Structures are given as C-alpha cells and as structure tokens.
Amino acid sequence: MNDDPLASAIPQPRRILITGASSGIGQEAALLLHRAGHQLTLPCRDQASADATRQKLLASGGSDLLTPICDLADLESIDHCAKELLSTGEPIDSLVLNAGLQDSGASEPQRSAQGHELTIAVNHLGHQALAMQLLPLLERSEAPRLVVTASEVHDPGSPGGRVGEPAGLGNLAGLRAGAGFAMVNGRTPFNADKAYKDSKLCNLLFARELERRLRRRGTAMPVLAWSPGLVIPRSSGGFFRYSRRHNEWGQRLFALVARDLLRLTATPEQAGALLADLATAASYGSSGFSYHVNRLVSPGRLHFESAEPSAEAQDDALAEALWSVSAQLVGLPESLSRRPG
Numbered sequence: 001m002n003d004d005p006l007a008s009a010i011p012q013p014r015r016i017l018i019t020g021a022s023s024g025i026g027q028e029a030a031l032l033l034h035r036a037g038h039q040l041t042l043p044c045r046d047q048a049s050a051d052a053t054r055q056k057l058l059a060s061g062g063s064d065l066l067t068p069i070c071d072l073a074d075l076e077s078i079d080h081c082a083k084e085l086l087s088t089g090e091p092i093d094s095l096v097l098n099a100g101l102q103d104s105g106a107s108e109p110q111r112s113a114q115g116h117e118l119t120i121a122v123n124h125l126g127h128q129a130l131a132m133q134l135l136p137l138l139e140r141s142e143a144p145r146l147v148v149t150a151s152e153v154h155d156p157g158s159p160g161g162r163v164g165e166p167a168g169l170g171n172l173a174g175l176r177a178g179a180g181f182a183m184v185n186g187r188t189p190f191n192a193d194k195a196y197k198d199s200k201l202c203n204l205l206f207a208r209e210l211e212r213r214l215r216r217r218g219t220a221m222p223v224l225a226w227s228p229g230l231v232i233p234r235s236s237g238g239f240f241r242y243s244r245r246h247n248e249w250g251q252r253l254f255a256l257v258a259r260d261l262l263r264l265t266a267t268p269e270q271a272g273a274l275l276a277d278l279a280t281a282a283s284y285g286s287s288g289f290s291y292h293v294n295r296l297v298s299p300g301r302l303h304f305e306s307a308e309p310s311a312e313a314q315d316d317a318l319a320e321a322l323w324s325v326s327a328q329l330v331g332l333p334e335s336l337s338r339r340p341g
Contacts (some may be wrong), residue, residue, distance in 0.1 A: 016279055017041040017092050020099030022049040028272020034062040043070030072126030074113035082133035091140035094279040097127040098149040106192040115179030123199035129330035144221040147278045148207045152227040154200040155310035167197035175325050204313035209323045211289040213336055220287035224278050228271035229294035
C-alpha cells in the first residue's frame with residue numbers, strides 16, 4: 001500500500017459527510033477533500049464551531065459546503081440534523097464517523113444530554129444514532145462507503161493498549177443499566193483512559209456489525225475502520241483538545257517526549273491525508289469490513305497497512321449485543337431501515 005497518501009489520485013467528486021471536521025484529523029481531511037472539489041457536509045456541535053469551520057475551509061478555495069448543527073452528546077440534536085439531511089434526499093457517498101472525545105485525566109464521569117457517560121455517548125452512541133438514521137442516504141449512492149476512526153488502544157496487546165487499564169466491555173452490564181452508568185462493563189470504577197479505550201473497541205464492534213447486517217440484507221459496501229496512530233500536532237494546544245486539561249503540564253511533557261524526542265507520532269496533516277484517502281480512493285472500494293493501522297515501524301517512520309483488530313473486537317456475539325443495547329439507548333429500532341426503492 002502507498003506510504004504517501006498524498007500521492008494517491010483522488011477520483012471524481014463524491015458527496016462526503018465527516019464528523020469531527022472542526023479540528024484535528026477531520027479538519028485536515030476536509031481541507032484536502034474540499035480543495036479537490038468534493039461536496040462536503042460537516043456537522044458541527046454548535047453554531048460557533050460551524051461558522052469557524054466554514055470560514056477556514058472556504059478560505060482555502062473550493063465550492064460551498066454544509067455545516068449543520070449536530071451535537072453528538074445530544075440525541076435530540078442528532079435526530080434534528082438527520083431529519084434535516086434526510087429531507088433533502090441528497091445521497092451520501094462516503095459517511096465518515098471521525099469525531100472523538102478523550103477526557104484524559106478526569107476523575108469523575110461527565111454526562112451527555114441524556115445522562116450517558118460522555119466518552120461513550122459521543123464516540124459510540126452518537127455515531128451509531130447518526131449512521132442508523134442516515135443509512136437511506138448512504139444506500140442511495142452508486143458507490144457507498146463508510147469510514148470509522150478507531151484506535152489501536154482498543155487492543156490490550158498494542159503498545160498504547162497495554163498502558164493503564166485495558167479495554168474490555170464485559171457483558172455490557174453498565175451500558176445495559178442505561179443512563180447514569182459510568183463504565184460499560186458495569187464493574188470498573190470510572191477511569192477516563194479506559195472509557196476512551198472502550199469507546200474505540202465499540203467503534204470496531206459497531207463497524208463490523210453494521211457491515212454484517214448490511215451484507216445479510218443484500219447491501220454490499222466497504223466499511224473501513226482505521227487507527228491513525230498517536231497524533232500530536234506541532235502546537236501542543238491541540239493535544240487532548242477535548243479534555244478539560246487535567247494535568248496540563250504532564251500532557252505537554254508527554255507530547256514533547258513522544259513527538260520530538262522519541263518520534264513516535266504522526267501529524268494531523270499526515271493522518272488527515274490518510275482519512276481523505278480512505279473516504280475516496282478506489283483502492284479502498286472493495287465491499288466488506290476491513291481494518292487499517294498507521295503503524296510505527298521505527299522512530300519517525302510510520303506505515304499504513306491492513307491489520308486484524310483485537311480478539312474482543314472480532315466477537316460476533318458481543319458485536320450483536322452491543323448493537324442491540326446501543327439501539328435501545330438511542331431510541332431507534334434494532335433492525336435497519338428499509339432500503340430506498
């Protein structure tokens with residue numbers, strides 16, 4: 001596979017929806033795609049971020065874009081955004097579920113508008129709710145594709161996954177309890193780092209289960225999950241940008257050591273180029289589920305390659321159970337909506 005995603009030819013314009021495009025990897029991908037002439041819809045959590053995102057992208061050239069309000073921490077906001085997009089009937093060629101929240105160092109759980117632990121609410125539940133509702137638009141595309149930004153830390157055997165509490169969903173006891181749960185497994189005391197790892201494990205399970213359900217009813221499309229690697233911008237102000245800066249100086253020191261001394265990281269620009277490629281390149285157009293990792297080969301050198309997710313991420317029974325419980329929590333039928341005629 002090409003080590004330089006910028007060298008890949010981007011095909012004819014596609015209609016692409018990307019969450020998390022107001023900053024970081026998502027914004028870098030959006031900038032590349034906008035300049036290449038793709039038609040973008042970039043849901044933003046509030047009007048201020050929508051206005052700033054529009055201004056930044058339009059300043060880079062390219063055509064107009066949509067920035068609907070969609071707060072992934074609020075199911076009502078997601079529902080409103082989905083209904084607004086569905087009313088247009090405009091197909092989506094690539095649905096990119098990229099937004100992520102990591103509340104590093106938090107000692108107490110924060111809550112979504114519906115009372116769910118915020119990391120799982122934004123990274124998993126919100127994205128499942130949005131994808132399930134927008135599926136009719138995705139299936140109207142002649143070449144639909146779904147991309148999910150996960151992370152290697154979902155795997156307890158990966159370098160990042162071995163640090164601290166490992167990912168593990170147990171029997172979903174916490175999630176099954178509904179609003180007010182702290183951790184998905186219902187046993188572990190709240191741990192912000194584990195909550196993030198668990199949410200990334202949910203991303204993999206969701207992607208695999210969605211692809212299975214689509215295939216079972218005769219809809220073939222690529223469902224691509226990927227890990228961008230450890231991404232730290234040159235300005236450390238963007239690192240853990242969703243946290244409330246618990247132990248800020250410790251985070252800055254970690255960024256300095258990992259990025260500049262050990263050279264373990266990717267830049268947002270590099271990761272954004274990979275994401276743009278996943279959303280558009282013909283080389284990722286084969287139907288079925290696949291997982292790709294931006295793997296560290298040696299200091300300062302990364303290689304993007306196909307990989308296998310963790311054993312727990314490949315548990316079909318767990319994936320089905322997670323889908324069902326999550327659908328109930330977001331207030332949607334477990335079964336997929338009917339295919340558009």
